[in-house]
Amino acid sequence: MINYERYQLKNGLTILIHNDTATPMAAVNVLYKVGSRDENPQKTGLAHLLEHLMFSGSLNAPNFDHIIQSAGGENNAFTNNDITNYYDIVPANNLETALFLEADRMNNLILKEDKFEVQKKVVIEEFKETCLEKPYGMIWHNLSQMAFKQNHYQWPTIGFNIKQIEDITLQDVKDFYKNFYSPNNAILSIAGNLDIEKTKALVQQYFDNIPSSPVQRTNNPIEPAQNRMRSRTQTGKVPLHSIHLAFHMPDRLSKEYMALDLLSDILASGDSARMVKSLSKESEIFSYIDVYITGTQGPGLFLVEGKLEEGTDLVAAEKAIWEVLETIKKEEVTTKELIICQNKFESALVFSEMSVLNKTINLGYFESIGKPEMINNEAELYKSITPADIKKVARKLITKKNCSRLIIKKKNK
Amino acid sequence: MSKIPVPKIHPIQDISLPTFGHQKLSNDIPVYVVNKGLQKALKVEIVFDAGRPFEDMPLVSRVMTSLFKKGTKQFNEYEIAEKFDYYGASLKSILNLDQVKMTIYSLTKDLEDLLPVVKSVLTEPLFEEKHLARYKRNFLIDLEINLQKNDVVAYRTFTEKLFGAEHYYGYNSSKELLEAISTEDIHHHFNRCINASNAQIFISGGLNDDTIELVNKHLGDLPLGEKQQPQQVAVVDNPVKISIQRKNNLQASLRIGQRTISRRHEDFTDFWILNTLLGGYFGSRLMTEVREKNGLTYNIYSSIDNLIYDSYFYISADVNAADLTATIQCIENELMKLRTELISEEELVVLKNYILGNFLTMIDGPFSIMATVKSFLIHNGNVESFDDLIQSVQSITPERIRANANKYLDFNDMYCVTVG
Numbered sequence: 001m002i003n004y005e006r007y008q009l010k011n012g013l014t015i016l017i018h019n020d021t022a023t024p025m026a027a028v029n030v031l032y033k034v035g036s037r038d039e040n041p042q043k044t045g046l047a048h049l050l051e052h053l054m055f056s057g058s059l060n061a062p063n064f065d066h067i068i069q070s071a072g073g074e075n076n077a078f079t080n081n082d083i084t085n086y087y088d089i090v091p092a093n094n095l096e097t098a099l100f101l102e103a104d105r106m107n108n109l110i111l112k113e114d115k116f117e118v119q120k121k122v123v124i125e126e127f128k129e130t131c132l133e134k135p136y137g138m139i140w141h142n143l144s145q146m147a148f149k150q151n152h153y154q155w156p157t158i159g160f161n162i163k164q165i166e167d168i169t170l171q172d173v174k175d176f177y178k179n180f181y182s183p184n185n186a187i188l189s190i191a192g193n194l195d196i197e198k199t200k201a202l203v204q205q206y207f208d209n210i211p212s213s214p215v216q217r218t219n220n221p222i223e224p225a226q227n228r229m230r231s232r233t234q235t236g237k238v239p240l241h242s243i244h245l246a247f248h249m250p251d252r253l254s255k256e257y258m259a260l261d262l263l264s265d266i267l268a269s270g271d272s273a274r275m276v277k278s279l280s281k282e283s284e285i286f287s288y289i290d291v292y293i294t295g296t297q298g299p300g301l302f303l304v305e306g307k308l309e310e311g312t313d314l315v316a317a318e319k320a321i322w323e324v325l326e327t328i329k330k331e332e333v334t335t336k337e338l339i340i341c342q343n344k345f346e347s348a349l350v351f352s353e354m355s356v357l358n359k360t361i362n363l364g365y366f367e368s369i370g371k372p373e374m375i376n377n378e379a380e381l382y383k384s385i386t387p388a389d390i391k392k393v394a395r396k397l398i399t400k401k402n403c404s405r406l407i408i409k410k411k412n413k
Numbered sequence: 414m415s416k417i418p419v420p421k422i423h424p425i426q427d428i429s430l431p432t433f434g435h436q437k438l439s440n441d442i443p444v445y446v447v448n449k450g451l452q453k454a455l456k457v458e459i460v461f462d463a464g465r466p467f468e469d470m471p472l473v474s475r476v477m478t479s480l481f482k483k484g485t486k487q488f489n490e491y492e493i494a495e496k497f498d499y500y501g502a503s504l505k506s507i508l509n510l511d512q513v514k515m516t517i518y519s520l521t522k523d524l525e526d527l528l529p530v531v532k533s534v535l536t537e538p539l540f541e542e543k544h545l546a547r548y549k550r551n552f553l554i555d556l557e558i559n560l561q562k563n564d565v566v567a568y569r570t571f572t573e574k575l576f577g578a579e580h581y582y583g584y585n586s587s588k589e590l591l592e593a594i595s596t597e598d599i600h601h602h603f604n605r606c607i608n609a610s611n612a613q614i615f616i617s618g619g620l621n622d623d624t625i626e627l628v629n630k631h632l633g634d635l636p637l638g639e640k641q642q643p644q645q646v647a648v649v650d651n652p653v654k655i656s657i658q659r660k661n662n663l664q665a666s667l668r669i670g671q672r673t674i675s676r677r678h679e680d681f682t683d684f685w686i687l688n689t690l691l692g693g694y695f696g697s698r699l700m701t702e703v704r705e706k707n708g709l710t711y712n713i714y715s716s717i718d719n720l721i722y723d724s725y726f727y728i729s730a731d732v733n734a735a736d737l738t739a740t741i742q743c744i745e746n747e748l749m750k751l752r753t754e755l756i757s758e759e760e761l762v763v764l765k766n767y768i769l770g771n772f773l774t775m776i777d778g779p780f781s782i783m784a785t786v787k788s789f790l791i792h793n794g795n796v797e798s799f800d801d802l803i804q805s806v807q808s809i810t811p812e813r814i815r816a817n818a819n820k821y822l823d824f825n826d827m828y829c830v831t832v833g
Binding site: 022023024025059060061065066067069070071072073074089090091093094096097100104117118119120121122123125126128129132133135206237239240269270271272273277281284287309310339340343344345346347348350351353354355356 | 416417418419420422423425450451452453454482490491494495497498499500501502518519520547550551554555557558561562563662663664694695696704705706707708709710711712731732733762763764766767769770771773774776777778779780
């Protein structure tokens with residue numbers, strides 16, 4: 001159980017504070033409700049590039065990293081489709097330093113041409129390193145484009161391509177920062193070995209006078225229902241053939257989301273899971289198989305993907321996947337399978353509570369989906385899902401017409 | 414816009430390694446215990462001297478580690494997996510060059526049901542032919558993939574040159590070495606190394622009163638064996654600069670470094686601080702110059718790899734292929750600066766505080782405490798060296814840093830491998 005206090009400043013900043021006396025550290029997390037889905041389709045990669053630039057100095061803290069390191073702390077950040085998230089961990093007696101730094105870059109970020117050009121180069125190297133130079137590194141680009149025709153989940157956070165990143169201007173970044181990085185669009189979560197009243201006073205001191213400002217969101221169209229299977233086969237410089245199936249699924253707060261999350265675990269989490277056991281370990285059709293959901297706030301994807309053992313036939317392999325999926329639609333999963341999932345959930349929860357940083361990030365995340373209380377009751381909610389619920393959602397959504405299929409064929413040498 | 418002063422930074426005081434327990438199982442396996450934390454979850458690591466220095470034939474420790482959980486006399490592969498999946502627990506067998514580790518994460522209450530499986534894995538694994546065959550097949554595919562990656566080729570070439578292809582730290586996996594391994598070889602390695610005489614156990618987390626007793630009940634009768642000694646292989650030291658050219662690559666990988674002093678050497682703590690300054694954290698010289706000022710790479714770092722019987726220092730980066738020469742020049746300049754110039758008081762304060770803060774995270778929570786204890790026990794033979802390290806950080810001077818750079822960071826003495 002994580003006890004926390006939650007309140008808002010008059011500028012709209014939401015704050016969550018949790019006291020944990022078992023650690024000598026304190027963690028600070030600032031979540032901005034802006035991600036790649038908020039980008040203009042012609043200027044993708046902007047949210048992530050701005051994340052890089054948030055470390056390049058603000059009015060009263062010209063060198064962010066130096067100050068946090070002087071305080072004995074560390075920090076990092078990540079961007080996804082929905083949010084941009086910054087976190088710091090410092091010795092508890094230097095909590096104030098982290099709050100000062102986060103407030104200053106929320107209010108007074110300095111964006112200059114020279115640092116902008118350097119970070120653009122860094123991000124382009126990141127694009128090469130993580131997408132272009134890796135076998136299967138472009139799968140996500142291809143698959144999200146197939147599944148989403150209207151919605152902004154159709155491009156990955158790093159950006160649609162290098163060209164678009166190159167074309168981003170300093171003014172684009174400034175406008176994006178001004179529009180989205182305001183207290184009313186942010187969540188501040190703090191946890192660690194701290195005095196709650198003193199912490200509230202510090203929050204007041206550093207964040208209260210940051211002005212709020214209206215946030216303009218770009219129009220992000222709802223993805224129209226898919227009514228026939230989309231299919232694409234391409235050859236690539238990959239070591240093994242691979243199959244990727246993507247199914248549209250409902251948003252984060254739906255009951256069906258939880259049912260599909262559990263289903264993905266039943267199919268592929270752990271060596272005893274259904275697909276891993278039957279399609280990889282026993283029949284040796286796949287050398288690797290995974291099932292997961294994208295976990296986005298808006299309607300996302302349920303994915304099945306496998307890399308074939310050398311010499312296995314692609315058509316037979318895909319058929320084998322569909323056979324397992326059909327079974328799920330015909331027969332309810334067993335109570336034992338469901339208990340395994342719930343035990344996993346319970347254990348993951350206990351382990352995640354061992355890290356103060358994890359707790360801080362999670363507090364921010366659950367607040368961002370509008371359900372802060374889920375940090376404590378998510379396990380209970382998942383427990384309410386029945387085998388019948390899973391069967392029902394599988395029948396509805398795990399269908400050919402709701403599927404995008406991408407096949408990557410290994411190039412002949 | 415208003416001017417806001419940077420808050421006063423409070424010094425980090427009183428860093429000391431929390432106490433830990435030390436006892437022995439009935440068969441004399443040493444057990445180290447950190448019992449701490451509100452959550453009733455734990456980590457048990459069973460560590461064997463069974464890695465590369467103890468091999469009769471190359472690669473056998475790696476193959477054995479990978480096949481451990483594929484079935485025992487009592488449990489098949491799925492039964493082992495399902496037992497751990499059922500409790501949301503995990504069992505991993507890991508090789509870190511020197512040692513083979515069996516690591517269990519579980520809720521404390523579930524350990525009792527899991528230990529019989531662990532015992533079976535450690536005493537009666539089957540290492541069957543069919544699993545070996547499949548492992549070989551997949552290994553060769555992975556090898557083929559990996560050999561396409563510049564960073565992997567750079568790493569392989571670098572360590573092979575550093576120690577020699579015949580040395581246990583220097584050899585590289587290959588089709589020939591893999592194909593030579595039979596199930597008998599694996600059993601032989603298992604029989605020699607996986608026994609009570611070559612084991613240590615590390616337990617951390619929120620334990621129950623009977624946790625250690627349970628571990629003794631199941632592992633206190635692991636059989637004894639002969640204490641294994643590392644092989645004696647001479648290292649061939651002859652620094653070279655190698656450039657492997659590849660076509661159509663966007664990025665090139667580089668590795669620059671040399672063998673270096675061990676953790677027991679009197680200069681080690683100062684050299685460790687020097688390494689942190691050069692490339693051990695985000696504010697390091699290399700990160701600042703190569704990434705933040707020039708945008709030549711997404712990531713660059715330097716590191717000291719302390720193996721049990723040797724140590725080496727290296728710098729690693731993936732850079733835009735066209736910028737390779739510029740990057741190496743930049744690295745050479747940074748090494749020269751450390752050897753000739755004194756670090757400013759301001760930079761030294763940042764460095765010291767960063768490191769001290771980092772020490773706090775090293776003792777935050779039972780798993781981190783145990784990782785620190787384990788590392789000092791294995792590499793230094795005692796935990797008092799942790800205090801020496803803190804003492805060195807608190808007393809370090811610009812002169813000591815420069816003197817160490819002169820002793821241990823001469824670009825001319827270094828191996829340099831570039832691929833791309």
